[in-house]
Amino acid sequence: MPELPEVETIKQDMIKKIKGKSIKKVEIKNEKNIRIVSPLEFKKKLEGKTIKDIQRRGKFLMLYLDSSDVLLFHLKLTGRLIFSSSRDVEPEYSRIAFIFEDGSTLFFADIRGFADIYLVSQDEINQIPAIKNMGPEPLSPEFTVEKFKDILKRKRGKIKPLLMDQNVIAGVGNIYSQEALYRAKIHPEREVSRLNDEELESVYRELLKLLEEAIRYRGSSVDAYVDLNGKEGNFVPHLQVYGREGQTCPRCGSIIRKKKIGGRGTYFCENCQK
Numbered sequence: 001m002p003e004l005p006e007v008e009t010i011k012q013d014m015i016k017k018i019k020g021k022s023i024k025k026v027e028i029k030n031e032k033n034i035r036i037v038s039p040l041e042f043k044k045k046l047e048g049k050t051i052k053d054i055q056r057r058g059k060f061l062m063l064y065l066d067s068s069d070v071l072l073f074h075l076k077l078t079g080r081l082i083f084s085s086s087r088d089v090e091p092e093y094s095r096i097a098f099i100f101e102d103g104s105t106l107f108f109a110d111i112r113g114f115a116d117i118y119l120v121s122q123d124e125i126n127q128i129p130a131i132k133n134m135g136p137e138p139l140s141p142e143f144t145v146e147k148f149k150d151i152l153k154r155k156r157g158k159i160k161p162l163l164m165d166q167n168v169i170a171g172v173g174n175i176y177s178q179e180a181l182y183r184a185k186i187h188p189e190r191e192v193s194r195l196n197d198e199e200l201e202s203v204y205r206e207l208l209k210l211l212e213e214a215i216r217y218r219g220s221s222v223d224a225y226v227d228l229n230g231k232e233g234n235f236v237p238h239l240q241v242y243g244r245e246g247q248t249c250p251r252c253g254s255i256i257r258k259k260k261i262g263g264r265g266t267y268f269c270e271n272c273q274k
Helices: 004-017 039-046 122-127 145-153 159-164 174-184 197-216
Strands: 023-028 051-057 060-065 069-074 079-084 094-100 105-110 116-121 257-261 264-268
Touching (some): 004 051, 004 079, 023 039, 039 069, 039 116, 159 264, 174 264
Antiparallel strands (some): 060 069, 079 105
């Protein structure tokens, strides 16, 4: 599933490619992903509208229109957004096409059909439970180390599932939670209540550095993720532990293990993560 760096990469590309464009036509080939409104209302409310602003909240993309509505995408496992300057090349599993006045097109594709698309008024955004209960943005100026420590000191449980909990911190998922813990030398099964201030500060510092670095490399294509141009991200070679079960730890030379923690496959080095 695309995490913060991947969704941020798509957002930045969208600002360059589609911000300010007017939607001439919406073609719906498969309506499965559309939530709340009917496909007919979805088309009616979008056609003729201009994209005024594009933002990200956690793993959600938010397209603000010149009406009072916002178009939201949560790509989940296999959702993709692909931009084309013409309609000559349509991606596989295309479900919805947003055709702009200049002839360019934004395609929404989804192999498995799990992604969510919402069209709501700006006042209704926080009525979507996943957004209403979402934790703070880790790359926002307000997300200080003191705020991070305060949040986690009020929690109970293992550190890795807590980092992935969208109600605790927005946008961090399976890849970057375990990579951050590896860099911070913290075992993913450590109880958060037993981490001292120095260890929490290390997790905070490594997490933020990691997210910023992954954005610079345009994300990690470990599954279905591609950017707005249909290209894979470049960060996979920089992952130090994720997907490397049985390989040697780049830091100490021990063998990297994999274990289910909080229901998700987790890679770690038992020797240097304590």
